[in-house]
Amino acid sequence: MSSTDSHGTLAGGWRTFLVLWGSQSISQIGSYVAWFALNVYVAQTLYPDPAQKAPLALALGAFAIAATLTAVLLAPLAGSLVDRTPRRRVMLACDVLSGAVTLGMCALMFSMVVPFWLLFAYVIVTQSLSIFHEAALESSYAMIVPGEQLTRANGMMQTTRQFSNLLAPTLATLLIGVPALLGRGSLGGGWLAHLGSGVPFALLVDGVSFLIAAAFLAGLTIPSPPPAEHHGSAAANLRADTRLGWTYLLRRPPLLHLLLLAAALNFATAAIPVYQTLLTTFTLEPDRTARGLSFAATLAIIQTVTSAGMFLGGLAISAWGGLKKRRVLGILVPALLSGAGLVLMGLSGNVYLTAAAFALTVFVMPITNAHSGGIWQSQVPRELQGRVFAVRRMIGRITVPLGMALVTGLSASLPPGPVIAAMGVLVIAICAWQLLNPRVQRVEDREYLEGLAAARGG
Template identity: 35%
Template sequence: MRRFTVLCGGYIVSMTGTALTSFALTVWIYLETGSTIQFAIGFILSLLPAIALSPFAGALVDRWDRRTVMLAGDTVGVCTSLSLAVLAGLDVLEPWHIFVTITVRSALGAFLVPALNASVTQLAPRSQLGRANGMVMTATAVSQTVAPALGGLLIVAIGLPGILAIDCATFLLNIAILLRLRIPRPTPSEDGPAGIFGEIREGWHHLATRRGLVPLLCFYAALNLAVGFVDVLFTPLVIGMASVTALGAVLTAGGVGMFLGGATMAAWGGPPKRIHGIAGLAVPLGFFLCLGALRPSIALVAVAAFGFQFCSMIIDGTSRSVLQTEVEPGMQGRAFAAFNMITNTVLFTGYMLAGPVSERIFEPLLRPDGALADTVGRVIGVGAGRGSAFLILLLGVAVLIVARLAYFSRDLRALRDDVPLTAPAAADAAPKQRADAAGSSSGREPAARP
């Protein structure tokens, strides 16, 4: 566990530098162009390359040394930050330079995320996987909480080149840590398929035929669709009832919830019955969504943001622990990549649909003269942002329904941190059981499995 703690220490420093840079670059784009379209382009480019490359990245992560993958990613990170710093210092920086950087970093993320997640099982004892994932998420929460607070001050004090220099320094520190750290390589499969496409197919098949993983994937994808809508609708919801200052206060409350959720997961490790850390925490998460949309109150929204982020961190940590427990180490790069590809695609769909659905359908319903102003509007209010609030309220109810459906899944209910469900799904297991029974009835031993 000591080596994992060292790795996590480097990760938190590197992530904080990266978050500072992301904040500064988005502010720079908006200040320089004044265009929300340019801002949205950067947002889309931060997701699409990672989604497209995930299958190949997962297969290569399982082939390559995972420490080398992380070292290569940090090295490219240094180069991109240094290049942008030089361009900004010479006053020739253009938005397309930043778009190229965002694309490159998104592509690297397709490799780095499964490499880091798969390294957890190689460095942390199996009994400590929940706590280890909590430490990773706490590091992420710290970086995302600190970056907005520091970024606004630093961009005025030292400018964009100075922030990019800090990012370079954090990458170099993490490289130094990785060079002194040994991450064991999992034992490769001797009878695996040849070629990268065969390995990709094997990873998808492995994910699809393991008990508990398919219902977990469906649950997490449904949750991510709701999260995608909420991420986009959150800002107009708050600004519609208050000010940008209030938005900052609510975001701070959400950041505190992220930090405490990750810290709780790190100290606790999650419940032994994984269903309670997945579907069980989705119940209060759905209630917090409903609470934040119920009335135009900043206090309610701040409480809802805190609770939503707190529950999300434990659900995320528990889901990672399930994958790390149920998938053998040599297959985890592909499993995490396939899982991330599907859930991030659903998240991206939420991002794309949230604006049009809210503006064209729900906002007109809750204008002072809207169709629902005299019914739903009497409860949640009318005016700017209340249509988004009504949509978030419905999403909260949908999350509660999804949590209830998850408890109906026998495979999800059977997930435990001490008993992995290594057997394939029943559809694949049945032919083998019949073959074993035939072998026994004929007096012969069943053929040994490789």
């Protein structure tokens, strides 16, 4: 039986984390590939006619909205569950169920054209399982990783997300092209001729990746804190757990300030893909024309540099490991640079300077997120992390659609550059305020936080 140290962290926990990180990274790559392929399936199989532009836009928008709302609405339930159930069991169940559901959808696609309503249900089910899995995984770091390695661990997970985002389009495109490849010449592949696309192969990869992650997870020891007590019905427990998460934060203003900063940063940067298209279309049109660049070439340059910037940011924080002291500066200073990047991209009319501004804005985001995750996992008691992180997740994510809606709405009547620059000014102002806030500077002082909580009644 594996032992734990005086802080309750699993002995040899970094090795355990590396196995967990590696296996879950495989699963995450598979999920990004499947998500990309699913959108291709909707566009090329369900609504391929140019006259179907409206239903196609509604379908893709429905997927995005469903994913966001599912994350927000299920966060309290997921947080409550992972504080009351062994977290390894939750992750294992989610991996197995996700694998089974995905392989089932794959089988359907091999045999029929899957209607949109069924794809929509599939998205809701898999996204729901993902929320529970994420809640259990994020709450497990502090149980297996030494405190000084928490920032690095979060950075490695950030790197996986960015690498998956970079790799998914290429890998998905290769898988989608499998029927056409096998249907040529001597390769034959007659049994695949009716498919039209290889989207089912992308789902097959995703389903298998879930089962691989589950197989590794089954062999790991991941301790959980003592489960929260049950008081009455499940609904009563959920209400109490949600109230506990909110109360915990309201009584500890430094953590609440960090949460509001994260929400503002998400609000300002959520629409980066929209920024890329708007700036290429309007602000950069004179410069790209003068350089002989087409719209597609300009957009490709900006998107490639942006993706590379975020991936390199993840690599940087993973290799560095982050600040060991005053980690709050690892949140505020990079966030300040991110705001400066937004201002620069909004004011620039030069293609390459704009691309560099995008790269700066996203390069520092994994650094901010990794330090933030390390602070939250260090400061919130392990037995409360599911419920407190649920509130954190709700606030952080609800600002994403709000930010996208505001930017797209304002850009319909205003030049996009000043709108984006104003977002950057908002981020800079909030970061400057928090840098000057003495309470926020003491967010890593557990005794100080608990003293504030005691003064507020608990």
